[in-house]
Amino acid sequence: MATLPGAALPEEYVSDVYEMPEQVTLWQDAWRRVRRNKLALAGTTIIAILVLMAVVSVFWTPYPVWKQAVGPTYAGISAQHWLGLDASGRDIFSRIMGGALISLQVGVGTMLIVSAIGIMMGLLAGFYRGALDAAISLAINIWYGIPDLLVVILLVLLFGRSLGNIAFAIAITRWMDMARLVRGQTFALREREFVEAARSTGTRNLVIIFRHIFPNALGPILVQATYAVPQAILFEAFLSYLGLGVPPPTPSWGAMAADGFHALELAPHIVLAPAIALSLTLMAFNFVGDGLRDALDPRMRR
């Protein structure tokens, strides 16, 4: 209620039952809303299991992921081999665990590289505008026009099929979405009052970018980064399916699916296990991404 300056409030308005709204930060509010999103929670649980499997696989798997003939080739599900054995007699559950590590490494690694390139490009283009923005926007548009699969295959063939090379190759075909998003956010944020205030106190541009603009753009960035993970995982699986992924005997879900596809009629479990693992992982990251988007977007607030 508006009051005249200096005027005392009538006694009836000075209530001791007046309650201040609960003070929550953006992140506390987001977490509260994520918790209400069942799909996001399910996704988080799956990702937690995936991370746990990946971490455990570094130290232990039921059988070494590379070891062949641990039982009869093509053997189905049993107490000894929870997901059966593949065409070379390797334990599929062990390889799914090992594959989880590869998928996470590629997914997270790619996401970090994508974020590093995209955020930097977007912040610079959005903040400085003018010629720099035009140059970066042109680069983004040109990059969009280059077939990503072709670039990745070329890079992998040129530099080898190591995990790092694959993550890098995928990342440099995927940074544009992040750059575009951050550029847009920066455009909007640089006109806000708190940026004006910082500028008026003589704060340097880089400090404004990283201390005032970047933290306020973090929500959409986080959502975009979450979506980048499953994209990279899927791309790595696709490369492995084509035989261009991490070299054997390192397990990759895509390579496992490719091997299993040949034995689809004979032993369908060989292809089903990595396919289901891949699908669950992709769904989980997408659910979490959707949940974060809803939670961090003020317009979604009820």
Place this chain on the structure above:
Amino acid sequence: MTQRTGWKALSGSVLVTLLLAACGSGSTGTSENLAADQTIRFPINDDIGTFDPAHQSALVDFDFAQNIFQGPVKFDNAGKIVPDLLTKLPDVSSDALTYTFHLKQNIKFSNGDPVKADDVLYSWNRAAAAGDAYAGNFSPIVGYDAVSAKVPTSKTLSGLTKTDDYTFVAKLSAPAGWWLSALALGGVSWVIDQKVVTAKGEDTWWTTPDGLVATGPFKMTARVPKASLDFAPVANWWGGSTGAIKKIHVDVIADQASWVTKYEQGGYEIVGYANMSPTAEDILRYQAGTHKAELTLNPSVRSSWVGFSFVKGPFAGDAGKDGRTAFSMAIDRAQMVDVACAKGAQCTPATGGLIAKGLKGYLGDGQDPTSKFDAAAAKALYTKWDPTGSKVKGLKYTYNTSATNKLVAENLQAQWKQNLGVTVALEALDRQTFFSNRDKKTYVLFRHSWSADYDHPQDWFDNLFTCAAGSSGSGYCNKTMDDLVTKADQKPIDQSLNDYISAQKMMIADVVGAPLFYSIQPYLVKPYVKGAGGNAFFDYYWTALKVLQH
């Protein structure tokens, strides 16, 4: 058999019987019921290497070329040497040093040019001078050393002369009991048309249908490199009937898993020709399925082994012998056969030396001590040889891409890791690159295999294991063994077999390679295709094929 599968089988049988009845006489196999379309289609996984007889070495190329080219003699489908361009088998002098060949007088190339003794002399001299993998087949002829020297002093074999247009003579420097078999194999002994080679170019004449001129019953009608090949019978072939088939179409498809899918959809009549194989999964599926009769598993005279470089890398020379032994003893062949050969349907463990089972020179089951699996002994020997692991740092195993080779490579990698603690990287190459580099002895650790050209140990030693062997890959050279083989080569096989066995034992002592398995050739053939398949050495000639009504 469960009750359910029993009913399935019974109902399947009834259905097949009804269908056969409905088709009338459609599958009785007489010449009256040939299908209107006499086309045979089959896939290969990589393009052919070359059709130039002077340079051919891959079995795939031979399986095609034997239908296009001819030489003085050939093997028939039963493996017997018979005259091909000759009126009869050559006359051999009593000292076995002079071979006189009598050509038929009506032979024509597919372009109509007549074939005379000069054509044979041109073809043989050219192949000898080319110095490729099989040039050594002419090594018994007087003058071969002058032609094959690093700096040749002659372009022609002095011991090869023409008597008249249809008679020529080969004088040998020493008796060679194996030589007629080597001629029957073909390749370098096949006859080509000098006029065409000159006109079309020494290196490229064979690459186009109008350049690939020969005397055989089939000719190439189209070729899209890396994609497809087409062949058709030569019209008015000089040799008479070319059989029933009017067209052979070959797809080059790297994905072997797709072959049987296409076969089942009616896209191919055969899978397995040209030394190809359905995948292990397909073989297992057919073995267990209702179309089992379409699958034939044919023991072949082919050995596969791991090759070690004797000229570079950690395995070279005497210093590398313990390493070679350890890497060989660390391989459980039984496991490999189970994993990489469709539970043993495609191969059997190689325990009797590098010369394949069933051939003269085979040592007998379990007679090769280096092929005995002993993980503990292998590990101890390896640790002694390379205590710090520095010798095998960055080691890679190189192979040419195929479904079976990949399975073998991955199994080797797993076994070496498990039994020796050594991580070996895998390098897969296309066939042309792989063979070309292997002949140059480029690789340190590599896939090697050999299909016997004929049943004589000389075929193995002179092509693979002597110092001058063109297909060695390893650069192995043992002068003592060479001398023994040279002497053995000059004797009839019944007198030389023990020498060859002694020579093979020397190779085993030197651990020339790590024997893996002896192959079995699978063929998938539609029931309405007759005359398909092969013997232990090669596919049956296309002239024997026919497609019945179906």
